[in-house]
Amino acid sequence: xxxxxxxxxxxxxxxxxxxxxxxxxxxxxxxxxxxxxxxxxxxxxxxxxxxxxxxxxxxxxxxxxxxxxxxxxxxxxxxxxxxxxxxxxxxxxxxxxxxxxxxxxxxxxxxxxxxxxxxxxxxxxxxxxxxxxxxxxxxxxxxxxxxxxxxxxxxxxxxxxxxxxxxxxxxxxxxxxxxxxxxxxxxxxxxxxxxxxxxxxxxxxxxxxxxxxxxxxxxxxxxxxxxxxxxxxxxxxxxxxxxxxxxxxxxxxxxxxxxxxxxxxxxxxxxxxxxxxxxxxxxxxxxxxxxxxxxxxxxxxxxxxxxxxxxxxxxxxxxxxxxxxxxxxxxxxxxxxxxxxxxxxxxxxxxxxxxxxxxxxxxxxxxxxxxxxxxxxxxxxxxxxxxxxxxxxxxxxxxxxxxxxxxxxxxxxxxxxxxxxxxxxxxxxxxxxxxxxxxxxxxxxxxxxxxxxxxxxxxxxxxxxxxxxxxxxxxxxxxxxxxxxxxxx
Amino acid sequence: xxxxxxxxxxxxxxxxxxxxxxxxxxxxxxxxxxxxxxxxxxxxxxxxxxxxxxxxxxxxxxxxxxxxxxxxxxxxxxxxxxxxxxxxxxxxxxxxxxxxxxxxxxxxxxxxxxxxxxxxxxxxxxxxxxxxxxxxxxxxxxxxxxxxxxxxxxxxxxxxxxxxxxxxxxxxxxxxxxxxxxxxxxxxxxxxxxxxxxxxxxxxxxxxxxxxxxxxxxxxxxxxxxxxxxxxxxxxxxxxxxxxxxxx
Ligand SMILES: Nc1ncnc2c1ncn2[C@@H]1O[C@H](COP(=O)(O)OP(=O)(O)O)[C@@H](O)[C@H]1O
Ligand SMILES: [Mg+2]
Numbered sequence: 105x106x107x108x109x110x111x112x113x114x115x116x117x118x119x120x121x122x123x124x125x126x127x128x129x130x131x132x133x134x135x136x137x138x139x140x141x142x143x144x145x146x147x148x149x150x151x152x153x154x155x156x157x158x159x160x161x162x163x164x165x166x167x168x169x170x171x172x173x174x175x176x177x178x179x180x181x182x183x184x185x186x187x188x189x190x191x192x193x194x195x196x197x198x199x200x201x202x203x204x205x206x207x208x209x210x211x212x213x214x215x216x217x218x219x220x221x222x223x224x225x226x227x228x229x230x231x232x233x234x235x236x237x238x239x240x241x242x243x244x245x246x247x248x249x250x251x252x253x254x255x256x257x258x259x260x261x262x263x264x265x266x267x268x269x270x271x272x273x274x275x276x277x278x279x280x281x282x283x284x285x286x287x288x289x290x291x292x293x294x295x296x297x298x299x300x301x302x303x304x305x306x307x308x309x310x311x312x313x314x315x316x317x318x319x320x321x322x323x324x325x326x327x328x329x330x331x332x333x334x335x336x337x338x339x340x341x342x343x344x345x346x347x348x349x350x351x352x353x354x355x356x357x358x359x360x361x362x363x364x365x366x367x368x369x370x371x372x373x374x375x376x377x378x379x380x381x382x383x384x385x386x387x388x389x390x391x392x393x394x395x396x397x398x399x400x401x402x403x404x405x406x407x408x409x410x411x412x413x414x415x416x417x418x419x420x421x422x423x424x425x426x427x428x429x430x431x432x433x434x435x436x437x438x439x440x441x442x443x444x445x446x447x448x449x450x451x452x453x454x455x456x457x458x459x460x461x462x463x464x465x466x467x468x469x470x471x472x473x474x475x476x477x478x479x480x481x482x483x484x485x486x487x488x489x490x491x492x493x494x495x496x497x498x499x500x501x502x503x504x505x506x507x508x509x510x511x512x513x514x515x516x517x518x519x520x521x522x523x524x525x526x527x528x529x530x531x532x533x534x535x536x537x538x539x540x541x542x543x544x545x546x547x548x549x550x551x552x553x554x555x556x557x558x559x560x561x562x563x564x565x566x567x568x569x570x571x572x573x574x575x576x577x578x579x580x581x582x583x584x585x586x587x588x589x590x591x592x593x
Numbered sequence: 594x595x596x597x598x599x600x601x602x603x604x605x606x607x608x609x610x611x612x613x614x615x616x617x618x619x620x621x622x623x624x625x626x627x628x629x630x631x632x633x634x635x636x637x638x639x640x641x642x643x644x645x646x647x648x649x650x651x652x653x654x655x656x657x658x659x660x661x662x663x664x665x666x667x668x669x670x671x672x673x674x675x676x677x678x679x680x681x682x683x684x685x686x687x688x689x690x691x692x693x694x695x696x697x698x699x700x701x702x703x704x705x706x707x708x709x710x711x712x713x714x715x716x717x718x719x720x721x722x723x724x725x726x727x728x729x730x731x732x733x734x735x736x737x738x739x740x741x742x743x744x745x746x747x748x749x750x751x752x753x754x755x756x757x758x759x760x761x762x763x764x765x766x767x768x769x770x771x772x773x774x775x776x777x778x779x780x781x782x783x784x785x786x787x788x789x790x791x792x793x794x795x796x797x798x799x800x801x802x803x804x805x806x807x808x809x810x811x812x813x814x815x816x817x818x819x820x821x822x823x824x825x826x827x828x829x830x831x832x833x834x835x836x837x838x839x840x841x
Contacts, residue, residue, distance in 0.1 A: 540648065545684035547668035548644045549694075549754065550702035555669075559697055563688030563737065 138187040141165060144298050147192050151267045151302075156278065164287045164297030171291045177454040178483040178515060181396060181423050189361055191299045191332070252316070261314055261345075262307040266334050269305035276307055280338055284367035284404045284431070292363040292398040292425075296332050300365070303334035308343040308374070317573050319348040333364040339374035341407060346377040348576055362421075364399040372407030372434065377415070379572050381580055384420035389478075389590070391450025394422025401428035405437035405466075413440040414457065415571040417580045419587040422451060427485065429458035432466035432494075439468040442568040444580075446587045447480030447512070456486040456517075461494040461527070470501040473565045475584075476512035477591035483515040488529060490522045497527040505535045506564050508557065508591045536564075558585030597622045597659060597762060597793045598643075604653035605635075605642050605818075611652065612638045614818035620762075620793045627796040627804055627829060630815035631837045636797045637681050639815070640766040643795075644678035645671050658762070672698075673705035675761030677754075679768045681797075683747040686738040691750065692720060694738045695757055702758065723756035726786075728779050744771030752783040763787060764795045769803035781806030801833040 136143075144165045148158040173184070256263055262273060269277050287297045308314055339345055349366075362384070368376050378401075387394025397420075403412035414428040430439025441457035459468035468488065476482040482505065490497045505514035516533050538560050546556035562569065562581050569577050598620040605613035612635045620626055630636050642649045643656065645668035656663040663671065686694065700710040711719070724734050727749050739747050748768050755763055765784065769777055784794060784807050796809060804812070804826065812828040813820045816837065822828065 539684075541684045542686060544641075544644075544646050544648075544668065545680065545686070546698070548646075548672055548678050548680075549698035549758070550669050550672040550705065551698055552667070552669050552701070555697070555701055559689055559694065560686060563686050566688035 137190055139165075139189070139191055139299065143191050147299055147301065150192065151270070153267075153270060154274065157270060160282070160287070161298050164294050165299075167288055168291070168294040168298055171288075171294055173291050177425055177485070178481060178517075179423055179425060179452050179454050181452075184361060184396070186295075192301065255315060259312050259315060260309040261312060261318075262305065263318055264305055266300075266303045266305040266336060269336075273305070273307065276338065277305065277336065280336060280367070280369055282367075284369060284402045285365050285400050290400060293365050293400040296334060296363050296365040296400070300332045300334035303336070303364070305335075306337040306345065306347065308339045308345045310340045311342040312340075313343065314345040317346045317348055331362055333362075335364070335366040337367070337376060337378070338369045339371065339376045339410075341372045341374060343371075344375045344377075346379070346573060348379050348381075348573060350381040350383070360394075360396055362395055362397045362399065364401075366399070366401040366428075368401075368403035368412055370403065370405050370407060370410035370412050370434075370437075373409050374407060375411040375413075376403065377413045378403070378428075379576060380414075380416040380418075381572075381576060381583065382416065382418045382420050382424075383583060383587075385422075386420050386449065386451050386587075387422040389449045391422065391479075394451070395420065396423040396425075397421040398423075398425045401426065402431065403429065403439070404431045405434050405439060405463075407437070408434040408463075409436040409438075410434050411438040411440075413438075413442070413571070415442040415568065416444070416455075417565075417568070417572070417583065418443070418445040418453060418455060419583055421453075424451075424453040424455055426453075426455045427457055429460070430468065431460045431462065432468065433462045434466075435463040436465045437463055438466070441468075441470045441472070442571045443472045444475065444565045444568045444584070445473070445482060445484075446475045446584060447477070447482045448587055448591055449478040449480060451478075451480045453481070454483040454485055456484045458487040458489070459499060461488075461490045461497045461499070464493070464495045465497070466494060467498045468500075470499070470503070471567050472501075472503045473568055474503075474505045474514050475508070475561055475564070475588070476505070476514050477508035477588055479511050481513045481515075483517060485517045485519075487519040487521070489519075490524050490527045490529075492523040494524050495526050497524065497529075499527070499529045501529075501531045503531070503533040504564070505533075506561065507535065507537050508588065554585065554589055557588055557591065561585070561588060595660065596620065596657065597624075598663075598795075599657040600654070601656070602654040603639075603642070603651065603656065605638055606650050606652050607638075607648060612649075612818055613642070615654070616815075616819055618813065618820060620795065622793055623788075623790045624810045625788065625794045625796065625807065627798060627809040627812045628815050628820075629798060629812065629829065629832055629837075632799075634815045635818045636815055637766055640678055640681075640764045640795075640797055643671075643764055644668055644676060669701065670705065672758075672760075673702040677758055677760030677763045679748075679751040679755060679763065679765040681766040681770070683739045683742075683751055685740045687740050689738050691734045691736060691738055691753075692717075695720060695734075695754055698754075699758060720753075720757055724753050727752050727756065727783050728776075729753050745773065745776050748772055749776065749780060752780050755787065756783055759787075761791065762793050762795070764797070766797045767799060768796075769798055769800065777803065778806060801829050804829045 144161050148161055285293050287294055306318060337347060368378060370376050384395040405412050412430050418424055428441060432439050439459050445453045445455050447453050457470055470486060472484045474482040474484055484503050488499045503516050507514055514535060518531060520529055522529060538557060542560050543556050546559060561584050565584060569580055572580055596619050600616060600618040603613050603616040604611060628636055638649060651664055696716050703710055729749055739750060748771060768780060772780060809826055812824055812826060814822040
């Protein structure tokens with residue numbers, strides 16, 4: 105019996121005790137709680153992965169067992185029991201609601217405010233029997249998704265799940281996987297390497313300007329990959345792509361720990377624009393529940409004059425630990441980071457970026473807008489590093505914090521390491537509050553207190569919001585207002 | 594005829610003490626009233642109180658607006674019911690364009706009144722027309738609300754907002770100060786355009802100057818938190834000649 109077959113049997117035995125039994129239907133298949141080598145083998149086996157990838161996972165798993173969970177971030181959370189987590193197709197701990205009537209009215213109100221149609225609300229809320237291909241429904245799924253795929257195919261863009269790509273484009277996956285975020289990078293990334301379930305793979309061929317924004321909306325099977333997602337995007341020479349991750353609607357999700365890895369690679373003259381709206385469940389007002397989001401996102405500007413731009417709007421999760429970064433290796437390459445991070449109630453965010461300047465004439469720009477309300481804590485942590493050989497580097501950093509009320513906290517932790525005297529580094533930081541005068545002015549013109557906060561906050565975040573693709577920006581604006589509800593007295 | 598605004602024995606306090614000490618004022622639809630008074634007499638306090646600024650506490654008295662207890666309403670509800678305050682010191686809102694601000698606030702008011710929101714094209718047409726009349730360029734309408742505007746530009750901007758919102762009761766707090774003579778004419782035209790049988794205007798001013806262009810029906814002198822004299826337009830001229838001290 106081969107090693108994997110043996111593992112499969114063993115796992116099956118263990119899992120036999122579970123209610124939904126053992127079935128070949130992907131939907132109800134799951135491995136038992138906890139993590140060991142067998143589970144890693146099982147995950148690989150389920151995806152029918154080649155031997156090299158299994159070896160790669162096992163190597164990561166061995167490393168992970170020797171690593172310690174980091175504790176340097178300004179975050180406070182009870183210890184995570186990694187043996188108490190499902191690593192493959194976790195079953196729902198609760199049965200989904202039978203109809204929208206059983207869904208938390210708060211959640212529905214939010215959907216409504218975001219203008220999400222009823223059919224889609226059901227999908228997002230996890231109502232039983234709601235269609236699978238979630239968000240596609242809005243866009244008249246099948247037809248749009250198909251046209252979309254065909255158009256991409258015509259220009260040679262590869263856009264598929266990473267598990268498909270392993271089979272269809274093994275040479276590309278093998279060549280680039282783990283090259284930007286090495287397996288040993290950090291505790292959460294290493295864990296992801298061992299157990300990642302699925303994610304997105306994108307390849308833009310030489311000289312191609314991707315004819316549309318790539319969105320996970322359109323990727324079949326986009327749901328249920330959330331927990332240990334793996335994304336790999338490669339922009340070949342002279343190509344351009346804009347990629348949208350996430351959804352402005354709050355996702356119902358029973359998995360508390362999320363540890364994704366995103367790797368971007370830009371070759372000569374290529375540009376990648378990566379936009380995220382993260383709105384996972386933040387927990388209730390007292391800080392119960394909520395997602396722990398420990399994600400590693402990194403872009404490598406490998407080619408000359410390449411560019412990688414991260415834009416993120418972070419409003420969800422109980423804990424956010426996230427530093428989308430750029431390694432500026434190619435001469436003349438450009439890294440950008442635009443971020444709005446909102447924390448309310450008991451949420452905690454420790455987020456920022458790293459800009460590593462290796463090539464000559466490389467430039468980076470960091471615009472971070474933190475917004476804290478309630479009893480939350482919001483930390484910007486950033487590193488700008490200029491290596492000795494990197495002549496004529498320029499960096500501009502602007503870090504603003506906006507406080508709503510006086511029970512929240514904002515911190516700014518900038519690290520600057522410069523080993524080349526020609527570098528020009530600029531850093532600006534401000535902390536402000538919404539003034540009573542602004543509130544009254546807005547209200548005297550007809551806005552209720554929440555609308556008043558929303559418009560002032562949107563103005564404050566504008567430099568970041570305008571970097572988002574148009575439609576996303578409109579939704580993100582609404583989302584900022586909603587996330588801050590209840591933050592004014 | 595019923596009153597549009599009826600203020601009875603109004604007392605208003607801030608943290609440091611009482612500012613308005615028994616103010617009475619009645620305004621009928623169609624009328625223009627001017628309140629004049631020395632610096633610190635409580636003119637802006639009256640304006641802010643009528644608009645609902647929570648920093649000002651009403652300790653005594655009553656204000657009835659169109660038959661309703663005005664003081665029971667939140668500022669945004671007052672706005673939706675037609676009360677407009679032209680600020681003496683308009684507030685800056687960085688990152689929010691004038692057009693966006695105006696459209697958002699206008700539609701918020703309409704929603705509170707149970708009306709449909711104005712669509713983008715209709716709104717733009719309206720905003721363009723009103724801005725043009727007040728000599729405000731569309732470039733300026735795209736800039737952040739009051740950010741980097743001169744004193745005069747801010748006041749004109751208030752008037753654009755007023756013209757678009759089209760209120761029933763406009764309370765204009767020193768809208769004339771900081772304006773040169775040409776701007777004063779333009780702004781006065783804007784105020785006069787609002788005059789109508791079912792509207793009223795309360796002009797708060799320091800100078801007679803504005804009243805040459807916007808003819809008031811009644812003029813009141815505010816001194817130490819109370820209206821000490823009322824009269825017709827001639828009272829304004831008298832004030833200008835003799836000074837507040839002698840008249841009040
Ligand atoms: N928000 C405030 N905080 C402290 N003092 C105030 C405030 N508003 C008004 N005052 C004081 O109340 C008095 C009346 O002010 P105000 O109503 O602004 O007068 P006017 O507009 O007639 O010049 C002044 O002494 C002023 O200093
Ligand atoms: Mg004043």
